[in-house]
Amino acid sequence: MCESLCPDCPLSRGSADALVAQEAPRSEPQVGVDPAGCPGPGRERMMAGPIPLGRNPAGLLALIGAPSTLAGDDAGVVRSAAKQIGLVLENLRLREERRAREARLARLLSYTMRAQEGERSRIARELHDDMGQKLTYLKMGLKVLRAKLPEDQAIAGLADNLRGVVGDSLEGIQRMAIQLRPPALDHLGLLPALERLAHESAAAFGHRADFQALVADNLRLDPDREVVAYRVVQEALTNVGRHSGCRHVSLVVEQRGDTLLLVVEDDGAGFDVAAVLGDGDPGRHLGLDGMRERVELAGGKLSIESTLGAGTALHAHLPIDGDR
Ligand SMILES: Nc1ncnc2c1ncn2[C@@H]1O[C@H](COP(=O)(O)OP(=O)(O)O)[C@@H](O)[C@H]1O
Numbered sequence: 001m002c003e004s005l006c007p008d009c010p011l012s013r014g015s016a017d018a019l020v021a022q023e024a025p026r027s028e029p030q031v032g033v034d035p036a037g038c039p040g041p042g043r044e045r046m047m048a049g050p051i052p053l054g055r056n057p058a059g060l061l062a063l064i065g066a067p068s069t070l071a072g073d074d075a076g077v078v079r080s081a082a083k084q085i086g087l088v089l090e091n092l093r094l095r096e097e098r099r100a101r102e103a104r105l106a107r108l109l110s111y112t113m114r115a116q117e118g119e120r121s122r123i124a125r126e127l128h129d130d131m132g133q134k135l136t137y138l139k140m141g142l143k144v145l146r147a148k149l150p151e152d153q154a155i156a157g158l159a160d161n162l163r164g165v166v167g168d169s170l171e172g173i174q175r176m177a178i179q180l181r182p183p184a185l186d187h188l189g190l191l192p193a194l195e196r197l198a199h200e201s202a203a204a205f206g207h208r209a210d211f212q213a214l215v216a217d218n219l220r221l222d223p224d225r226e227v228v229a230y231r232v233v234q235e236a237l238t239n240v241g242r243h244s245g246c247r248h249v250s251l252v253v254e255q256r257g258d259t260l261l262l263v264v265e266d267d268g269a270g271f272d273v274a275a276v277l278g279d280g281d282p283g284r285h286l287g288l289d290g291m292r293e294r295v296e297l298a299g300g301k302l303s304i305e306s307t308l309g310a311g312t313a314l315h316a317h318l319p320i321d322g323d324r
Pocket residue numbers: 239240242243244266268269270271276284285286287288289312
């Protein structure tokens with residue numbers, strides 16, 4: 001304010017405040033003579049108006065000049081300049097608030113995804129160790145019982161059936177445990193786990209699959225990023241199997257400097273990516289959104305290109321090192 005124009009000037013913030021606090025409505029710039037007077041020529045008069053920001057003014061805009069140069073018309077100039085400054089400040093405040101909100105959401109999402117993976121691991125262990133052991137015990141017990149049963153066709157048949165049911169349940173539990181927490185990721189490492197995923201998915205959906213790795217054999221990412229890579233490829237391959245009707249899918253894992261590139265490409269039906277993502281119903285593309293969200297939270301980028309009748313290619317770039 002005035003201090004910046006002339007260090008000795010008594011037209012201080014206090015006097016401007018007092019001026020605006022006078023009887024007239026606060027939104028109107030006020031003209032007055034500084035009560036202490038002004039030592040500098042041409043600075044005897046001041047016109048000050050509040051800069052609006054929310055409920056409380058953010059500050060004051062003051063014009064200082066000689067009585068002859070500071071006319072009543074200048075009130076309009078002060079008013080609109082103060083309003084413009086208020087709008088700029090308000091926009092800056094809103095932008096800052098939005099940035100903080102987005103950062104909070106990203107942290108929450110990242111925490112939720114990590115918690116979800118932790119919970120999946122726990123359920124997988126529980127299924128495998130607890131339920132799996134008990135069913136194995138039951139199956140063995142039925143085998144022993146069956147050997148000791150009297151030669152009664154009906155009872156022997158029932159015991160065989162029960163053993164069959166227990167065996168199926170065991171397999172089901174094993175499959176579920178693998179889907180919940182890919183043990184291959186922990187035991188074999190990322191590349192064999194991805195290769196296995198491609199072949200298992202192709203066998204389940206009845207198409208051919210190629211796997212190509214252009215990376216160091218012992219490549220490992222930080223564990224969270226490995227889960228991201230695994231889950232993205234898993235969802236992409238599931239989409240290929242469920243929606244593309246392809247004959248062939250290829251999975252390529254390639255190291256490019258500090259980035260790991262994952263490409264899942266099919267020769268199936270293709271789809272209109274923009275139409276699917278822009279259909280206004282987020283519930284219908286949770287898989288695609290989830291992949292993008294995971295990759296971006298890990299500091300990477302995801303893109304999907306698709307041509308109707310020719311197939312779909314998904315590219316996920318993940319940073320190998322460094323902070324997210
Ligand atoms: N590889 C693909 N080939 C053909 N269509 C696909 C492919 N991947 C995704 N889509 C289309 O995008 C839509 C959204 O996919 P997604 O978000 O994973 O949801 P969902 O798999 O549950 O339908 C799918 O319903 C399908 O129409």
